[in-house]
Amino acid sequence: MKNNRAALFGLSALILASAGAYMVVEANGGRSVDAPEQAQVDDRADDMRSVEKRVADLVSKMTLAEKVGQMTQAERRHATPADVKKYFLGSVLNGGGSIPGENRREDWVKMVQDFQQAAKDTRLGIPMIWGTDAVHGHSNVLNATIFPHNVGLGATRNPELVGEIAAATAKEVAATGIHWTFAPTLCVARDDRWGRAYECFGEDPELVAQFAGPFVKGMQGASLDGSTLASSKIVATAKHWVGDGGTTYGTGDEGYAIDRGDVQLSDEAFREIHITPYLPALESGVGTVMVSYSSVNGKKMHEHKALVTDVLKGELGFDGFVISDWSALSEIPAETNRERVVRSINAGLDMIMEPEKWKEFITDLTAAVEAGEVPMSRIDDAVSRILSTKFRAGLFEHDLPVLAGDSAAGGMLGAESHRALARQAVRESLVLLKNDKNLLPLSKDAKIFVAGDHANDIGLQSGGWTIEWQGKRGDITAGTTIFEGIKGLAGGDVTFSANGEGVEGHDVAIVVVGEEPYAEGMGDYVEKPCEKCQPITLPKEQQEVLARVQASGVPTVVVVVSGRPLMMSEEFSSAQAAVAAWLPGSEGAGVADVLFGDHTPKGKLPVTWPRHLKQVPINKGDKEYDPLFPYGFGLTYP
Numbered sequence: 124m125k126n127n128r129a130a131l132f133g134l135s136a137l138i139l140a141s142a143g144a145y146m147v148v149e150a151n152g153g154r155s156v157d158a159p160e161q162a163q164v165d166d167r168a169d170d171m172r173s174v175e176k177r178v179a180d181l182v183s184k185m186t187l188a189e190k191v192g193q194m195t196q197a198e199r200r201h202a203t204p205a206d207v208k209k210y211f212l213g214s215v216l217n218g219g220g221s222i223p224g225e226n227r228r229e230d231w232v233k234m235v236q237d238f239q240q241a242a243k244d245t246r247l248g249i250p251m252i253w254g255t256d257a258v259h260g261h262s263n264v265l266n267a268t269i270f271p272h273n274v275g276l277g278a279t280r281n282p283e284l285v286g287e288i289a290a291a292t293a294k295e296v297a298a299t300g301i302h303w304t305f306a307p308t309l310c311v312a313r314d315d316r317w318g319r320a321y322e323c324f325g326e327d328p329e330l331v332a333q334f335a336g337p338f339v340k341g342m343q344g345a346s347l348d349g350s351t352l353a354s355s356k357i358v359a360t361a362k363h364w365v366g367d368g369g370t371t372y373g374t375g376d377e378g379y380a381i382d383r384g385d386v387q388l389s390d391e392a393f394r395e396i397h398i399t400p401y402l403p404a405l406e407s408g409v410g411t412v413m414v415s416y417s418s419v420n421g422k423k424m425h426e427h428k429a430l431v432t433d434v435l436k437g438e439l440g441f442d443g444f445v446i447s448d449w450s451a452l453s454e455i456p457a458e459t460n461r462e463r464v465v466r467s468i469n470a471g472l473d474m475i476m477e478p479e480k481w482k483e484f485i486t487d488l489t490a491a492v493e494a495g496e497v498p499m500s501r502i503d504d505a506v507s508r509i510l511s512t513k514f515r516a517g518l519f520e521h522d523l524p525v526l527a528g529d530s531a532a533g534g535m536l537g538a539e540s541h542r543a544l545a546r547q548a549v550r551e552s553l554v555l556l557k558n559d560k561n562l563l564p565l566s567k568d569a570k571i572f573v574a575g576d577h578a579n580d581i582g583l584q585s586g587g588w589t590i591e592w593q594g595k596r597g598d599i600t601a602g603t604t605i606f607e608g609i610k611g612l613a614g615g616d617v618t619f620s621a622n623g624e625g626v627e628g629h630d631v632a633i634v635v636v637g638e639e640p641y642a643e644g645m646g647d648y649v650e651k652p653c654e655k656c657q658p659i660t661l662p663k664e665q666q667e668v669l670a671r672v673q674a675s676g677v678p679t680v681v682v683v684v685s686g687r688p689l690m691m692s693e694e695f696s697s698a699q700a701a702v703a704a705w706l707p708g709s710e711g712a713g714v715a716d717v718l719f720g721d722h723t724p725k726g727k728l729p730v731t732w733p734r735h736l737k738q739v740p741i742n743k744g745d746k747e748y749d750p751l752f753p754y755g756f757g758l759t760y761p
Contacts, residue, residue: 174349178510182503184247190506191488193249194468196446198478199223199234204241210485211245213509214303216254217263218449218478219592219642226265228299228536232527235300239522250522252358252513254446254476257304258322259708260288260545261295261536262589266601268295268541268709269585273308273334274686275552275705277324277729278757282337284548289341291541293357297524298535302516303358305413307338309400310368312687312730314740315659317381318646321586321686321706323368325729326742326754328399335361336403346408347515352524358516361404363415363448365430366397370417372740376454379644383416383454393419402439410443410512414472416451425451425467432471444473444508452477452484461487465496473505537601542710549704549713554726555758557701562631562678564720564760567614569630574623574672575665577684578635579606584684586706587642594640602709605635605682609715623668626675633718634672635704636665636694637684646686648736659736660690673697682714688732692751703728720760727757 182190192211199217206212215238217223224230235253242251261267270276270288279285289307296304311331312323324331342359343351351358370384377383386393401412412435415424424430425447435441447467452475455463460480464487467475477484491497513519526532555563565571577583581602587594603611610617618625626632638646638659648659661669673679680700683689684707695701703726704714716722731741732752743754 174511174514177514178507181247181249181510182507185506187489187492187502189245189247189249190502191485191492193506193509194474194488194502195481195485196254196474196476197481199238201479202481204237207238207241207251208244210482211249212242212251212481213249214252214254214474216476216478219256219263219588220590222263228264228533231264231299231301232523235527236523243522249510250513250518252303252516252518253301254303254305255296255301256306256588257292257296258306258308258588260292261299262585264295264299264536265590266537268292268537268545269589269600269602270545270708271548271552272321272586272686272706272708273324274312274321274729275707276334276548277330278554278703278705278726279548279551280725280727281551282333284544284551285334286337286341287544288548289338289359290356291544293342294355294526295536295538295541296357297352297355297526298529298532300523300527301357302352302518302524303360303411304342305360305362306342307335307359307361307404308363309335309361309404310363311396311400312368313396313742314368314370314372314381315687315730315733316372316648316739317368317370318379318641318644319367319382320730326731327729328396330729331400332403335400336407339404339407339409343408343410347410347512349515349517349520351515352517352521355524355526357524358410358512360411360413360446361401361409362413363417364412364424364435364445365401365415366393366419366424367415367417369393369397374418375644375647376416377644380647380649382644382647385418385421387420398434405439405441410516412441412443412445414445414447414451416448416454423455425472426455426470428470436471442508443512444505445471446474447472447476449476449478450480461491464488465491468497468501468505473508545708546710546713546716549707549710550716550722551725552705552707553714553717553724554703554728554756555700555724556703556732556752556756557695557698558758558760559699561761562680562700563718565631565680565718567612567719569613570615570628571609571613571617572626572629572632572672572677573606573609573617573619573635574621574626574632574668575635576621577605577637578633578682579604579619579621581709581711582640583637584704584706584711585708586638586640586686587646589640593642593645596640600709603712605684605704605707605711605714608712609633609718611712612715612719612721621668623671626672626677629677632672632675632677632679633682634669634679635682635684636661636669638686638689641686659687661694666694669694680718688730690733690736692734695751703732723760724758727755728752730754732756
């Protein structure tokens with residue numbers, strides 16, 4: 124796909140990629156699953172046949188039930204291998220925190236294998252594709268490497284490093300038998316009050332765009348050419364199409380303040396800010412695109428034909444398949460579920476993530492096709508796209524990634540080389556915000572006091588989408604806390620106190636503060652205290668810890684663990700040094716690497732840091748731009 128940027132701004136036309144020009148076959152479109160035995164698939168190992176012909180041949184043999192099944196994705200807790208066989212399900216996923224057995228590699232491989240065998244036992248033997256949210260490492264799986272969330276990676280300004288992280292994540296995912304991840308997230312974070320801001324690489328579309336191509340290629344390889352699953356790679360997803368980082372505060376759905384809200388922009392601004400980051404991902408051949416819960420100028424993306432079919436598939440030439448988000452059709456304003464199904468499929472969605480009510484989806488779509496509400500040409504196009512992506516990933520030849528069956532792959536989860544990569548990412552992501560009298564770097568022989576819950580808690584430093592959907596406090600997976608990293612590098616005495624007591628007599632204090640873990644709308648800032656909100660300021664308890672330490676007169680370094688800038692003007696002014704550590708993940712020793720000067724600070728702010736809440740939203744280029752720290756700010760050592 125070339126010249127996508129030109130097409131985006133109307134400078135030149137795009138020619139649709141040939142892989143998207145599928146033959147539309149309406150034969151055998153009835154509901155019967157009792158097709159004749161002679162409708163067998165030709166030899167799938169015949170590499171001389173083009174993907175288009177293989178897809179067209181297969182579609183021509185499929186019944187309506189088999190086609191609708193391919194368009195259906197169910198969640199593992201609400202479907203069985205027997206369901207895959209009976210309903211011809213095209214995909215299964217595991218939601219956040221949905222894990223098999225004891226969450227070991229062998230549990231995952233066995234589970235995926237069982238579901239895949241059921242798919243192979245269907246009449247046509249079409250393999251299913253398993254999806255997971257490996258958004259900062261294979262973060263649902265115990266003891267996998269947890270990389271910094273995207274906001275931290277954006278601070279590194281190192282796209283090559285992010286490509287290596289994507290490749291390492293792909294290996295860990297493939298080692299558990301999984302074919303597909305719902306990443307990268309290519310949102311542009313325009314409002315820090317949004318609970319998903321940390322999933323974005325930053326507030327500047329050009330910055331986000333720099334990471335899109337390397338991430339996709341790290342996940343998939345140079346292209347989806349049939350060798351992906353045979354080479355320790357998996358299928359990637361560009362999400363959430365499109366504009367989810369630009370929703371207007373107060374328009375959120377599901378009781379949220381901003382999540383799933385409405386983007387209210389002119390067409391020109393919308394394209395420039397929110398579509399720009401997708402272009403390198405599309406040019407890199409990303410296999411799938413996931414649609415956003417949000418709306419654009421009042422119309423839900425899940426029924427937005429102009430942006431899904433006309434722009435994404437037509438203007439930009441995307442030839443993979445489009446998948447919905449979790450139960451997202453329910454948010455389309457309509458009288459019946461069937462009407463929601465009709466509007467979403469006709470808008471251009473190809474596969475529907477209906478984790479629990481997938482049988483109802485099958486019933487509604489089947490009835491809609493039989494009633495002529497959804498044309499068979501639209502069904503065949505959707506199924507052709509899904510099958511093409513499966514062929515191009517090599518799924519027909521390798522129904523499990525090759526690493527899944529490798530006995531040596533047991534050491535792939537949390538491999539030392541991957542942890543070393545994560546540690547590098549942590550230290551490159553740190554942004555030095557303040558360093559009065561060059562307090563940093565610290566002497567390793569100093570008597571060091573470390574305070575704050577966030578200093579010694581893997582769960583807190585990893586944030587949401589870690590083991591569980593919302594994440595949680597505690598020793599939830601393997602790794603090194605920030606305190607453990609400091610203690611491991613220091614040559615002198617190191618003392619830890621969560622509440623800050625006992626600081627007297629130390630040479631320097633490191634106080635680590637930050638947010639509780641959260642994901643999606645649960646992290647939205649809401650003006651009035653509520654259960655579903657985050658304050659984006661330091662809680663009273665953390666303020667007291669910091670005040671207790673500073674009252675001692677011991678020089679203080681404040682390390683902030685958060686998914687976004689926190690309103691901390693007063694706390695920064697009273698500290699001698701301050702560091703933004705974002706959500707570093709499992710390798711907290713990367714923080715110590717910089718505090719002690721083994722590595723100099725390199726990070727630059729990927730988002731603007733406001734002085735106070737009244738400035739939010741604030742982004743570079745705004746009129747009267749006067750933040751506490753501007754976009755791109757970051758000190759280093761002398």
